[in-house]
Amino acid sequence: MIKRKLSKIEKMVDGKLTKDDYIDLEIKGISIDTRTIEKGQLFIPIVGENTDGHKYIQAAVDKGAGASLWNEDVPLPEIDFPFILVKDTTKALQDLASNYNKQVGAKVIGITGSNGKTSTKDIIASILETKFNTHKTSGNYNNEYGLPLTLLSMNEDTEMAVLEMGMSALGDIKLLCEIGLPDIGVITNSTDVHINDLGSVENILKAKMEIAQGVKDEGIIVHLGDSPPLKKAVEELDRNIEKISFGENTSNDYVTEYLGSDNEGIKFKVKDNELYLPMLGRHNIYNGAAAFTVAEHLGFSTNEIREAILNVDSTGLRNELVKGENFHVLNDAYKSNPTSLRFALETLYDLEGYKQKIVVLGDMFGTGEDEVENHLQIGKEIDPNQVDLIFTLGELGENFAKGAEKNFSKDRIYTYRKLKELGKSLKPLIKKDALILIKGSRILEMERILDIIM
Incomplete structure (x- = not known):
């Protein structure tokens, strides 16, 4: 991680240290979140749409932050603490990273x-x-x-x-x-x-x-x-x-x-x-x-x-095979869109040796004006010879079910608006040696279903 004296940081962000007494103080690491900040790190308060990081300076100080950047148009708090004034803290974060990247x-x-x-x-x-x-x-x-x-x-x-x-x-x-x-x-x-x-x-x-x-x-x-x-x-x-x-x-x-x-x-x-x-x-x-x-x-x-x-060290929630006591879950819950969902279904079909296959599909948000049609079409494409049961989550997700009705009888399709209700309904229907695909948009956090069924 970055380790620099404040005199160096000051130049890297084109800022101004409020007190020369601190020029030799060294920071070790960066944080923009007081919930995870560690002792000696440089706190960078970000101004977002819903919050202003400057409000949390006392929390940063209390947790041992070494110093802080500070937007020059925001009044300084009345505390004895190292501040570097900058025009914009987000731009300063990016400049600091760019300059450190060049130095490394x-x-x-x-x-x-x-x-x-x-x-x-x-x-x-x-x-x-x-x-x-x-x-x-x-x-x-x-x-x-x-x-x-x-x-x-x-x-x-x-x-x-x-x-x-x-x-x-x-x-x-x-x-x-x-x-x-x-x-x-x-x-x-x-x-x-x-x-x-x-x-x-x-x-x-x-x-x-x-x-x-x-x-x-x-x-x-x-x-x-x-x-x-x-x-x-x-x-x-x-x-x-x-x-x-x-x-x-x-x-x-x-x-x-x-x-x-x-x-x-x-x-x-x-x-x-x-x-x-x-x-x-x-x-x-x-x-x-x-x-x-x-x-x-x-x-x-x-x-x-x-x-x-x-x-290879894979990042979680992406085609991750989770092994339960007598069934497996293909946890692909990080995100969902038409392309990645088709890939996930293809993966489910390719995996062999399972006596039951279930798909649990949540809303695909962000697919534009055709979002309803996208869900309907994929529902129509689900192979009834490869999938035994379909569970859907969310209002858009119900269109998976409507599309699937072309090839699946209604007793093989389950629709829910609430994740907990879906999980409780799914659990008793899982057979030994089953494989369950879980996939949906990130906001749904569909990996939580594992806590219910495992």
Whole structure:
């Protein structure tokens, strides 16, 4: 994590220390949340839509904060404490992270995409850490606050930084690239996941392409070549960077092929090299191929990649197989959209050896004007020969049930508005050797169902 004297911090954020008595005081780490702040950390009070971090300065002091940044237009509290005045604390957080990133000098891999960012990040990091001091985004710290905090938490001796870059508006990824300065950019795909935020698939693609504009000169952009609009956008980009495509189409630079799966992971090929990835879901061949591409361009041999990905450290709530006493849960509850839900159903179908399969599907929020139709259509697509029972949660989720009525009798479909009621109804219907898929939008926190049924 960052360790700097306040005299250095002052320059890195273009601020002004209120008392010269504190110039030699060293801070160790950064926090924007007084609930988790630790002794000696620099507190950065963020002004958000619903709260103002400046209100919590006393809590930060009481918990041992070493110093605090402070918006210059906010009156200083009457306490003897080290403050650095800045024009805007959010901008100062980002500037501090950018300058620290430059000082550490790690090679940076930035990853964006509608789906697959986190898994690709995890696979790449699992390879890089076998040779280099590697730092990666924790959880989904991938926005204008999370990415700076990720950079500021890396050690001085970090050699590789693997950064997830999320977005909800045009310009978001541009900003993250300005902070993270990626040497290599990865675009896993571009689908209609953010349609509510950006209004059109064209704008979503434009937002994803900001990482191609944001990689350093003579850098590399790795992208899914199976998407014609994405491939065309990358090919037409007039920049001095290397452009590398991956995907199943034989026209790609790195051709991948699904070979099969078991209940622990998938077997696939990249450039005719067979690999095994302990992640569920055949869609992970794309994430594996992206990681292979990056690793090979960083000097890793096929054997080194093959061995490294066997020990991938996966982020939770994404195709996570949870083992109960006599049944399993495919916990994919982190988020849901039409693309990722179809992938999850495909994964459920591929897993063998189960005597009963149940899907528990919650609302897919943020899919635009077609949100009702999206739910209906996926309900129609659920295979009655692969799934025994369907449970839905939420008002939108009821459209899964309506769509499924085409192929399922009504006694195989259950709809609920409340999670606890769903869990209590589901539990007695679970048979020995069952597999249950749980998936829904993040706000639903559908992983809570496990507490009821396990």
